[in-house]
Amino acid sequence: MDLTLYVWRQESPEAKGRxxxxxxxxxxxxxxxxxMLDVVNERLIETGERPIEFAHxxxxxxxxxxxxxxxxxxxxxxxxTATCQLHMRAFKDGDTIYIEPWRAxxxxxxxxxxxxxxxxxxxxxxxxYISVNTGEAPEADGVPVPKEDAENAFDAAACIGCGACVAxxxxxxxxxxxxxxxxxxxxxxxxxxxxxxxxxxxVEAMEQAGFGSCSNFRECEAVCPKGISIDWIARMxxxxxxxxxxGKKASA
Numbered sequence: 001m002d003l004t005l006y007v008w009r010q011e012s013p014e015a016k017g018r019x020x021x022x023x024x025x026x027x028x029x030x031x032x033x034x035x036m037l038d039v040v041n042e043r044l045i046e047t048g049e050r051p052i053e054f055a056h057x058x059x060x061x062x063x064x065x066x067x068x069x070x071x072x073x074x075x076x077x078x079x080x081t082a083t084c085q086l087h088m089r090a091f092k093d094g095d096t097i098y099i100e101p102w103r104a105x106x107x108x109x110x111x112x113x114x115x116x117x118x119x120x121x122x123x124x125x126x127x128x129y130i131s132v133n134t135g136e137a138p139e140a141d142g143v144p145v146p147k148e149d150a151e152n153a154f155d156a157a158a159c160i161g162c163g164a165c166v167a168x169x170x171x172x173x174x175x176x177x178x179x180x181x182x183x184x185x186x187x188x189x190x191x192x193x194x195x196x197x198x199x200x201x202x203v204e205a206m207e208q209a210g211f212g213s214c215s216n217f218r219e220c221e222a223v224c225p226k227g228i229s230i231d232w233i234a235r236m237x238x239x240x241x242x243x244x245x246x247g248k249k250a251s252a
Contacts, residue, residue, distance in 0.1 A: 001027050001093035005040065007052055008100045010109050013116075017109065019098070029089040033076065034059060034066060036088055053112035059084040061225060064160030067167070068113050069100040074164035074223040082162060082225040102167035106174070106210040117163050119209035120177060126205035127198040128181045130190050149187050156184035158226040165220035165228075171212030176220040178206045179232035186239060196243035203240050 003024040010017030022044075027036050034056055041051035057065040061082040068083055070076035076086045091097065099113065107115040145153075159180040166174050182199050185191035191198070214233060221230045 001029060001088065001091070001095075003027055003036075003091065003094070004096040006096070006098045007112070008109075009052070009112055010101075011050075011111065013108055013110055019100075027088055029087070031088045032059065032084055033070070033086040033088065034084050053110075053114050055114045056084060061085045062160065064162035067102060067162045067164055069102065069167060071098050074102070074168040075162075075225055079222075080225055080227045082160070085225070102163050104163075104166045104169075104172035104211070106172060107163060107166060115163070117161075119211070120161050120163065120174070122209055123174070123178055123202050123205045124181060127194070127201035128185070130185060130194065132190070132193045143189050145188060153184045153187040156180045156187070156228070156232050159184075159224075159228050160226060162225060164223045164225065166211065168219040168223040169212065169214075170217055170219065171215055173214045173220070174206050174209070174211040175214040175233045175236065176224065176228055176230060178202055179230075179234075179236035180228050182236050182239070183232045186235075196239060196246060199236060199239040200243045203236065 005022040005024050006019045007022060008017055009020045022040055024036060024040050027039065031039070034054070037052060037054055044051050054068060055065050057063045059066070061084060064082075066083040067075060070083070070086070075081060075083050077090050078086055101107075101109050101113045102115045102117075104115075106119040107117055110116050157180070159177060161177060163177070165176040166172055182202055185198065186195045216230070218230055221228065
């Protein structure tokens with residue numbers, strides 16, 4: 001298939017970006033979206049042009065490294081699919097495709113389609129772990145976990161931190177990511193000791209990072225490649241309110 005691409009090009013964080021038109025000819029419908037960009041880049045290199053920078057790693061929908069806005073939708077038209085899993089058969093011969101980076105104040109553009117998502121790292125550093133000193137590591141099955149809690153924790157832990165939720169949200173909010181990371185630990189027995197300190201620390205780190213507020217548009221849930229539910233936002237909010245009522249304070 002032959003496609004017309006409009007790609008966001010920006011040489012550096014300080015540079016002014018622009019949409020640049022490219023022709024992508026003889027693209028196989030069996031290629032992934034990132035493989036299509038690889039082909040375009042090979043042709044740009046052959047002609048002495050600077051290739052399009054885009055983030056990627058595992059290309060299996062696991063690591064969360066990839067992610068671009070395709071025709072106005074984070075990760076493109078297929079639901080519960082990361083950009084690396086999107087195939088060109090989602091498009092038709094002759095289509096025009098607009099490709100942009102995540103758009104959010106907390107995710108500044110580094111170059112072309114690559115953004116700085118270190119704000120997510122700062123949220124995790126604020127409390128996305130269990131640090132209780134338990135001595136020797138217990139046996140994996142030594143702490144009974146109710147089946148429903150285990151399944152819910154696993155569902156929340158499926159978040160790969162790609163940032164699509166932030167990019168699609170009109171407010172640039174990170175509540176879905178933060179809620180999932182708080183909940184998957186807070187649902188387990190091991191996470192109860194730090195449960196309320198965790199939610200205060202992580203929510204306040206999220207706010208300090210410059211993310212917007214949640215207005216329940218549910219755009220985040222719609223584009224999440226792992227189908228993370230906004231139920232985790234509600235749970236996070238409940239725990240945060242409880243923590244504040246009980247006088248818990250952020251440790252940082």
